[in-house]
Amino acid sequence: MTVIRLAGRDVRLTTRAGHGLTVVLVGGCGVPSPLWQPVVELLPGRAVTRLDRPGLGSPWPGRLPTLAEEVDTLAALADRIGSPVVLVAHSMAGPHAEAFTRLHPDLVRGLVVVDGSVEWDLRPAGVRDRGLRMFWLAAARVVRRLLRPEPFRVLGRLAGRVVVALQSRLRIWSPMPGVAILGEPDAAASVLAENGAYADQLRDLDQVRAQDPWPGTPTVVLTAAGDGGPSWVGDQRRLADLLGADQVVVEDSRHLMMLDCPASVADAVRTVAPVGEKEVS
Template sequence: MTFVRIGGVPHHVVAEGSGPVCVLSAGLGMSWFDWDPVVPLLVPYRTVVRFDRPGHGLSAPAAVPPTAAGEADRIAAVLDALGHRGPATVVGHSIAGFHAEAFARLHPARTAGLVLVDSSVEEDPRPSRTTAPARLLGAVLCAAGLPAALGPTVRNLTVRMGTARRGTQDADPGPARTGPASAPALARTDPALVRRVYRTSRVLRGTLLENAHYGAVAAELLALREDRPLPPGLPVTVLAAPDGSARWERRQRALARRLGARYEAAEPSGHLVMRDRPDAVARAVLDVRGRQGNA
């Protein structure tokens, strides 16, 4: 665990393992430890880099609003700070799927593979004209002490609703299935760590800021698709969690077709695929080298 300064903002970074590099970026309001079920399956074969975006996890608040290009450059800067300047497999979950794809388009020489884990999809994004309401809401909620009072509870509810075990009482129960025999069972995330992260006003504000700019980042990515093609032969996987939704599955398959990607359904799984099916995420990452050899 370390901190690196990017754009004047301290970023919390965790790097483990050895070998080819992969970088994992979690979804809106999530933290580095949400990848914990996946990491043991990767570190015997990969250098695994996790980081918290500004206002997430243990990173400091954002200095500027997020953009697709800015988040792509952030990934590059994290890797630079760790001395990893060669190609890396970039894994983005949910909204971070936008960031990972933008990285592949803006830093093609540094991209070994792209894995989108139940990525956000926007066919016709509508950017918000102002983020003032989000900032005001954040100020009001923080002044009322909501993060300290309810932050961990909201986090635990989000995890429970985002996994296949929606009916369980344990918010961090580990994967619904461990997959291969080599996949370790996951212990519950340390409640003290959850409290340390989610009782802060920083995380609430960071989540609201990213959400307010969601449409603008999606629109920017659509423009990048027109001007910045993916590298020829780049291994791309869309790992989706349809979870019974035919519409979501159609949208994820359409994303895979648009990117020339391999489509895989992670079942059973909720939106937090890295918790329900860490084996599927790890397999998609480890498969990148084999697909490069066949390209």
């Protein structure tokens, strides 16, 4: 794992050399990159880079993130590791990946959206939203201070395990490599900050959708059926239709599909970027 600066922000990268186009794995809000390990093991020999956004193993910058920042970070990463890349984006990273692909279609050969965040009826931002942003930012700063003493970090690590257990088929006592980082002050602050930025980022994605057509990038939308039920499957189907993607409903998975059904994620990677595919110069 290496902390580097990309597009003006410190992020953590975990890389594995290999053949073919680099597979970039990006987790959702508060999902540390070690949770992707089961997927990495099912992609033997392939070049893989895991990205942790600011706060997870790197300093939290002290503000709410924007969609533009996330897109710029992905663009800088693609430039660093060599493009085009195969992008695998979970949950809240799904909107980041979609916006990045629309704005930089030449940098993405294939996209896998893993139970990506969707909202279809967002109202325009108003005064209430400004107040909520201020609340989330203040909460992030307070939590970062509160978690400095070790006893509170222990509670933070326990909370992280509980969240992972609630969003997967793991039990709270199961091995969870990397989850301990959620007890660190910067990590906890980043989770709150990303929650505070959620609605604004999806509104910004709607603007990108209106201005930049989908480029036809090969895409698979993986939907975890174990949490949201038929309405969630329907929302995800609408996303797949928007992206001209194949939707794969994974019946025995909850939200953290990289833990519950890593084979489904690896299969989707092979669908959008078959083994041996090279960059076309």
